[in-house]
């Protein structure tokens with residue numbers, strides 16, 4: 001007798017043996033018992049999860065001599081003819097190869113006739129999403145007014161491609177990916193029954209590689225038993241599937257943690273020499289990074305299937321990577337695996353990907369370092385130099401039209417006299433409740449928010465290259481006239497200053513701060529420059545003979561820090 005593949009031998013023959021789809025078998029059994037048979041069903045779900053098998057079980061349940069019954073006997077003539085595919089009442093149509101309107105018209109002709117042996121005519125249309133629009137329309141006619149003895153079962157892996165008109169006339173059942181444990185259980189039963197010699201960890205590996213499809217799992221098992229006469233080990237399964245294996249992935253992971261590019265490259269070279277596929281290498285490293293990420297996030301979770309499910313190793317590697325690092329690494333690996341699919345020389349893609357993983361770690365460290373320096377600088381400057389409003393901002397205030405409430409104070413003020421400005425400020429400070437001083441410059445948190453919004457807007461507007469350049473700068477000051485953006489490096493600064501980028505940024509800035517501002521780019525380090533940058537360029541030192549409490553706060557601060565006294569007072573003569 002010809003050999004029958006394992007997945008066909010072990011196709012479930014009744015609802016009891018349907019693996020991993022209890023929600024569906026229970027509902028269908030209830031429907032059969034209560035006689036509420038729909039005239040059209042839509043079975044959707046990934047391949048190998050039991051859609052066609054369920055359709056056949058349902059057909060048997062309806063047509064079994066002892067039926068309709070939730071437990072078809074599988075012995076009677078009707079059941080057997082359905083099992084062997086010779087039933088005159090059950091039609092299996094593959095929509096992938098019969099997708100035209102003619103096939104559906106033909107089907108409509110036969111629908112009219114009563115069933116030959118059973119109670120129902122059952123039409124199982126596999127891969128129904130492959131039908132043409134015309135064919136769907138023809139099918140719709142039949143679904144609208146089906147004869148009472150007809151049941152349609154439409155099966156698809158891509159339910160979103162089914163027209164809504166068809167969809168709404170079907171009862172939909174979503175088949176789930178079968179979890180690895182259930183697949184492993186089924187494989188164990190098969191192995192025991194068939195007397196196969198397979199190591200438990202090999203079964204585990206097959207189950208997790210099948211990605212929720214029992215048919216795939218059984219096919220792999222079949223292939224393994226054909227290839228190997230002795231005991232089937234995990235290593236042999238790995239060879240057959242071209243898998244890289246935990247040990248290799250672990251050593252690559254460790255090299256990545258150490259940023260040891262040489263070790264990573266050597267591992268890659270050896271794996272390629274062993275005939276492993278470049279894309280598979282990247283994918284498995286990505287899978288393992290995901291495992292580390294999930295394990296780090298929730299170490300006690302058991303329900304998630306983890307690659308390299310050795311908790312001790314996961315815990316060890318979890319300490320070597322930060323969460324953000326892992327997320328970035330998985331992104332880079334996925335992109336690399338995608339690129340490798342189309343690259344003329346995938347090895348180069350893999351090398352680039354792994355190199356950027358090593359370098360990315362270094363960049364992340366650098367970013368952390370910079371962040372810490374910035375925090376320290378802020379702390380230091382916060383203690384020694386309480387924030388002093390730059391004089392220019394008050395000058396701007398004085399040239400504004402005088403407010404009707406306090407004309408006496410503002411009118412005599414000369415816009416170029418800092419001394420007078422000070423007087424005004426002190427008067428204002430005496431009555432902060434009645435008339436607070438409104439600064440025309442935005443506060444640092446506002447500035448940060450505006451800048452974040454500008455950057456987001458660039459991304460939203462699809463200006464990714466502009467964003468990549470401009471985001472290297474930081475908005476440090478924003479007043480009525482200009483926005484000062486500080487860059488640490490010369491290139492992004494110069495690029496941003498060029499007309500095309502500058503106009504674009506100014507436009508977005510205007511949109512967020514509600515006034516037209518000019519963009520001014522500067523070079524410099526983080527903490528000191530903001531205040532300096534807002535000062536007018538021609539400012540001269542101010543000295544005064546007034547008592548200490550009357551001098552400018554900046555000067556007061558300087559005297560406080562360095563000692564000394566005021567010996568001469570000079571008016572500030574700006575331009």
Ligand SMILES: [Zn+2]
Pocket residue numbers: 063064065066072073074075076077078079080
């Ligand atoms: Zn039967």
